[in-house]
Amino acid sequence: MNTVAHLMAELGLAGRKVRRRRGLTRPGKRPAAPDFVRRDFTADAPDQVWCGDMTEIITGEGKLYLATVIDLLSRRLLGHAMGTRHDAELVVASLNMAAATRGGDVKVVGRLSIV
Template identity: 85%
Template sequence: MSESWLYKWRDREPTAREVRRQQLAEEIEEIFHGSGGTYGSPKVFIELVRRGWRVSVNTVAKVMAELGLAGRKVRRRRSLTRPGKRAAAPDFVRRDFTAEEPDLVWAGDLTEIETGEGKLYLATVIDLYSRRLLGYAMAAHDADLVVASLNMAAATRGGDVRGVIMHTDRGSE
């Protein structure tokens, strides 16, 4: 190869194909960054088609690889309430959330709260007669959380909880 040909090739104007490829790369980067870095080549391809580009999904994948762009999987938030492994306890309340007298039926629940520092869980116990909050506990998820709220409820009522029906939903945190 002659030296003059090398300089001629290096200093030439870009071809129409190279110009189109550069425009495609810029468009792909715009779509990718507009998605927060979550779109992979199939979604970028769909958006390009909507914008009027005629290009294959494989070309989009190749250009994204050349640019070092890879879609990030968005993790789906899954519900923590799911049936337990053991059979459910009998429903003594029979979906009637009232009580004839205090300390006959208590109800409890566990709630997940999103905070700036992560997840926090709140366990509560109420008396279904008065709807009064008897006990609560708040902490990172652990098994002692519910026990702590029950202990507070028992202490609120003087420590004697014989005969009290404790009702919770069937979720399992």
């Protein structure tokens, strides 16, 4: 006996259908970025290896994207940025915040940001 379904039917309620999310990453013509850490997400000293991620957050007013940067030794959040577009500017903003947190500057070399 499914009590919740029974009560919902009595009250005339129906469950909400969850739409399947599609991924943001699409195969493109550009080659994949090199794997500088070789899938080893550990560090022996602070500021030796930073890691970043972007995620989509759905709000009542639309989609927001969050870019984060953490130090892999301490797992401490060093920088973050939110925006309405999933683009490189958002990543650069989070890297700039991480660099400011650590008291340095971000130098951009080609398409790769190095701190």
